[in-house]
Amino acid sequence: MPPRRFEVRPLSPDELGGRLLDQALWVFGGALGFPPSHGRVVGFADTLRRHAGYGGFRAFGAFNLRKRLLGFSYGYTSVPGLWWREQVAAPLSAEQRAEWFSDAFEFAELHVHPSAQGHHLGSQLHDLLVHSHSHRTALLTVMHRSTRARQLYTSRGWQPLIQELRFYTEPQTPFSLLGLRTR
Numbered sequence: 001m002p003p004r005r006f007e008v009r010p011l012s013p014d015e016l017g018g019r020l021l022d023q024a025l026w027v028f029g030g031a032l033g034f035p036p037s038h039g040r041v042v043g044f045a046d047t048l049r050r051h052a053g054y055g056g057f058r059a060f061g062a063f064n065l066r067k068r069l070l071g072f073s074y075g076y077t078s079v080p081g082l083w084w085r086e087q088v089a090a091p092l093s094a095e096q097r098a099e100w101f102s103d104a105f106e107f108a109e110l111h112v113h114p115s116a117q118g119h120h121l122g123s124q125l126h127d128l129l130v131h132s133h134s135h136r137t138a139l140l141t142v143m144h145r146s147t148r149a150r151q152l153y154t155s156r157g158w159q160p161l162i163q164e165l166r167f168y169t170e171p172q173t174p175f176s177l178l179g180l181r182t183r
């Protein structure tokens with residue numbers, strides 16, 4: 001058997017929002033192709049710390065043998081009033097909202113640094129996060145341009161609920177809303 005080059009394990013909210021925060025920003029910027037000084041990367045620090053305090057928070061990290069973070073995934077329980085939920089639920093019908101949002105997990109982030117992509121870390125981080133919670137459904141938004149992520153989600157049963165959605169904070173970027181029945 002080839003030697004193990006990576007470790008994938010659960011992360012506590014304090015770890016991801018604290019000691020590992022700088023490494024998470026490095027992964028995030030690298031995965032999305034933004035320089036470290038980009039507003040999206042700088043702003044993600046506050047977002048991540050806020051999310052780490054939400055109910056039902058679950059996170060996983062992938063490390064190399066030198067214990068450097070190469071990828072992470074996290075999510076939390078979806079509750080009325082959370083910004084992302086209000087944005088993506090608004091265009092849905094009442095029936096869809098009841099079906100998809102009454103007991104839902106927000107699959108918030110999944111990123112692997114480009115230097116470590118293609119080693120099945122993304123799929124492990126995905127699968128661990130999906131199986132870590134007991135909600136009936138999970139929801140996420142993915143950019144149209146994220147071909148690899150879309151392929152990963154499709155192969156794991158996520159279905160499109162809205163093909164094209166734009167956030168007023170980022171009107172030039174088309175996203176899709178995907179949902180997964182988890183039990």
Ligand SMILES: CC(C)(COP(=O)(O)OP(=O)(O)OC[C@H]1O[C@@H](n2cnc3c(N)ncnc32)[C@H](O)[C@@H]1OP(=O)(O)O)[C@@H](O)C(=O)NCCC(=O)NCCS
Binds near residue numbers: 109111120148
């Ligand atoms: C999406 C992402 C997390 C995948 O991470 P990864 O470690 O490279 O993924 P894996 O090696 O586990 O491959 C996962 C799946 O991606 C797809 N994939 C992998 N390499 C690919 C390639 N070269 N071209 C197209 N799809 C590819 C495949 O479906 C693969 O699953 P399979 O091998 O079981 O068929 C990573 O590419 C990433 O961080 N992308 C940028 C950030 C992003 O878009 N995040 C998602 C936000 S919603």
